Amino acid sequence: MANDIVKPENLVYTKTKVLTDNVMHYCPGCGHGTAHRIIAEVIDEMGIQDKTVGVSPVGCSVLAYNYFDVDFQEAAHGRAPAVATAIKRLNPDTFVFTYQGDGDLAAIGTAETIHAANRGENIVMVFINNGIYGMTGGQMAPTTLVGMKSATTPYGRRVDLNGYPLRITELLATLPGSYYVTRQSVHTPANVRKAKAAIRKAFEVQRDKKGLAFVEIVSSCNSGWKMTPVQANKWMEENMFPNYPLGDIKVDGKIAEGIDANRLVVSAPLTVKQ
Amino acid sequence: MAKELKLMKGNEAIARAMIASGTDGYFGYPITPQSEVMETLMAEKPWETTGMVVLQAESELASINMVYGGAATGKKVATSSSSPGISLMCEGLTYLAGAEIPCVVMNAMRGGPGLGTIQPAQSDYFQSTKGGGHGDYQLYVMAPASVQEMYDFVFDAWDIAFKYRNPVLILTDGAIGQCMEKCYTRDYVPRWTDEERKEKAPWGTWGKPANRERNIITSLELESSRQEVFNQKLQKKYAQMKEEDVRYEMLNCEDADYVFVAYGTSSRICMKSMQIAREKGLKVGLLRPITLYPFPTKQVAELAKRVKGMLCVEMSAGQMVEDVKLASNCQIPIEHYGRFGGIIPTPEEVLEAMEQKIIK
Numbered sequence: 258m259a260n261d262i263v264k265p266e267n268l269v270y271t272k273t274k275v276l277t278d279n280v281m282h283y284c285p286g287c288g289h290g291t292a293h294r295i296i297a298e299v300i301d302e303m304g305i306q307d308k309t310v311g312v313s314p315v316g317c318s319v320l321a322y323n324y325f326d327v328d329f330q331e332a333a334h335g336r337a338p339a340v341a342t343a344i345k346r347l348n349p350d351t352f353v354f355t356y357q358g359d360g361d362l363a364a365i366g367t368a369e370t371i372h373a374a375n376r377g378e379n380i381v382m383v384f385i386n387n388g389i390y391g392m393t394g395g396q397m398a399p400t401t402l403v404g405m406k407s408a409t410t411p412y413g414r415r416v417d418l419n420g421y422p423l424r425i426t427e428l429l430a431t432l433p434g435s436y437y438v439t440r441q442s443v444h445t446p447a448n449v450r451k452a453k454a455a456i457r458k459a460f461e462v463q464r465d466k467k468g469l470a471f472v473e474i475v476s477s478c479n480s481g482w483k484m485t486p487v488q489a490n491k492w493m494e495e496n497m498f499p500n501y502p503l504g505d506i507k508v509d510g511k512i513a514e515g516i517d518a519n520r521l522v523v524s525a526p527l528t529v530k531q
Numbered sequence: 532m533a534k535e536l537k538l539m540k541g542n543e544a545i546a547r548a549m550i551a552s553g554t555d556g557y558f559g560y561p562i563t564p565q566s567e568v569m570e571t572l573m574a575e576k577p578w579e580t581t582g583m584v585v586l587q588a589e590s591e592l593a594s595i596n597m598v599y600g601g602a603a604t605g606k607k608v609a610t611s612s613s614s615p616g617i618s619l620m621c622e623g624l625t626y627l628a629g630a631e632i633p634c635v636v637m638n639a640m641r642g643g644p645g646l647g648t649i650q651p652a653q654s655d656y657f658q659s660t661k662g663g664g665h666g667d668y669q670l671y672v673m674a675p676a677s678v679q680e681m682y683d684f685v686f687d688a689w690d691i692a693f694k695y696r697n698p699v700l701i702l703t704d705g706a707i708g709q710c711m712e713k714c715y716t717r718d719y720v721p722r723w724t725d726e727e728r729k730e731k732a733p734w735g736t737w738g739k740p741a742n743r744e745r746n747i748i749t750s751l752e753l754e755s756s757r758q759e760v761f762n763q764k765l766q767k768k769y770a771q772m773k774e775e776d777v778r779y780e781m782l783n784c785e786d787a788d789y790v791f792v793a794y795g796t797s798s799r800i801c802m803k804s805m806q807i808a809r810e811k812g813l814k815v816g817l818l819r820p821i822t823l824y825p826f827p828t829k830q831v832a833e834l835a836k837r838v839k840g841m842l843c844v845e846m847s848a849g850q851m852v853e854d855v856k857l858a859s860n861c862q863i864p865i866e867h868y869g870r871f872g873g874i875i876p877t878p879e880e881v882l883e884a885m886e887q888k889i890i891k
Contacts, residue, residue, distance in 0.1 A: 306739065307738050307739055307741060308738040309739075310738060319751060322745075322747045322749065326739070326745055327739055327745055328746045328747070329746075329747050329748070329749075330600060330603050330749070331630075331747070331748065331749035331751055332596065332599070332600070333622055333626050336592065336599075339588065339592070339594075339599075339600065340596050341600060342586070342593075342597055342600065343556060343558060343599075343600035343608065344600045344604055346584045346601070347584055347604055347606050348606075348737050348738075350738075351737060368592070369592070369596070372588075372589040372593065
């Protein structure tokens, strides 16, 4: 349809062929669609569509295989890093990525996440952190901030009742097997460009067989947070980013410049703005 | 590896058969009494000879999901464990069955419940043949009774796994896994080339060439009506297994008045009991199910028409006996004799049980 009204010489942007035409099931305002798109664009631009195998998690993105036009496996809850490990080891010429949420990657799949990273598996892990279990109706996740309300912390998360939020990305950066660890967002055009560059770098790390490449994308869940998309983005900037600071944490196998070592080892409770 | 006659442990036989049968990958986690499987593989370093990948995982959850990931690329991938580890793997097994992924899993059963004991048992029959994980699925379950069968069944398991796109379970115990017997090894079967894999596993996810649709491996179907159709397809597959791939052995059943029904280690004990019985003039035979799923139902039913009674001997509190009773429609006396918690019965006590419970 677009081709009918846009003259070819004026066409500056189009949907990548690595995304299918299936209508996405994600809520309006959610970051999954944008995250999918930039991954697909990187696969397209690197010319690796015929070598890529994706692994989807259990959670909102369980159906990610409907949207990427590459071979895909749907893993059991939390097990995507184990699944990806074997795909890559048995097929070393493929590009393998997992796409997981915070419940999948940082709660039920913590062991698989840490051990895949620590073995230095040559895979890309994309981690969508929205501080909540979106698909099951907005329950507390390992990344839910102290004071943040969820379906299972209706009065706000309390350390004495629920324990501390987990900054798993910083934790993974301390492991020798991780080579590139970064935290991004996709809530503004500028951030989308940065996040895409990070994903490109992650796939290049895999191409060069350097070890684990890990890209966290802090994302809003306006449905779960019970906000409009605009409110959710503002809340994310004010509450999530101070606790989950954006930017590279580990580059070329070394802790990135300007990263305070205390952030990696000492973690004050991650709290919503008072 | 060429054809040779060697003395080896059952666990070692499994490992050597994996290498010889062209297995592409093994992912495991140590657990007694089968740790020699991974130890043998690591000592043999097949990645330097056949290119087989061997990796020690962080848990049984990880190893069975590594099997899922690797096998879903159309490669021959295996694991092994023992009862508590298999319980952890049951999540993965139902996903493997639900996504129709061929693979081979070995369970060296030990006495339970819980952490139990490391000694041999057969108390995972229900878990192996009636589910274990959730949902209407079946594993193809083979029960070797010797080191030779441990070796040979790995080769057969690959044929069955890819014929049905279904996980195959080799169900054994520490007695067969740890004992040393002579074993004829086979000529090495080369691992599949990429071309052979494409032909034998066109559904595999190794990267989508421009000329085919993407392959998706999943067990998710949100539309119930389609899930029902899929489940019917699985049931058809299981019906075909019952029709075409039941395996069993009958010894001295032609003239038998009484029959033992036993598999694996128990069947080895029963062979001796049968010999003693025959020396005493008792016409005793043995039906040994080799596949526990599909179960030799027809063979039990036919035997039930011409013998006076059957004794199921299991190292459990009585699990397979239910399938024997169902198969025979309870037309003749059928009793169970079991030792459990890691105890193997003696041939004499088994024969005594036959005399007291069945022959009377």
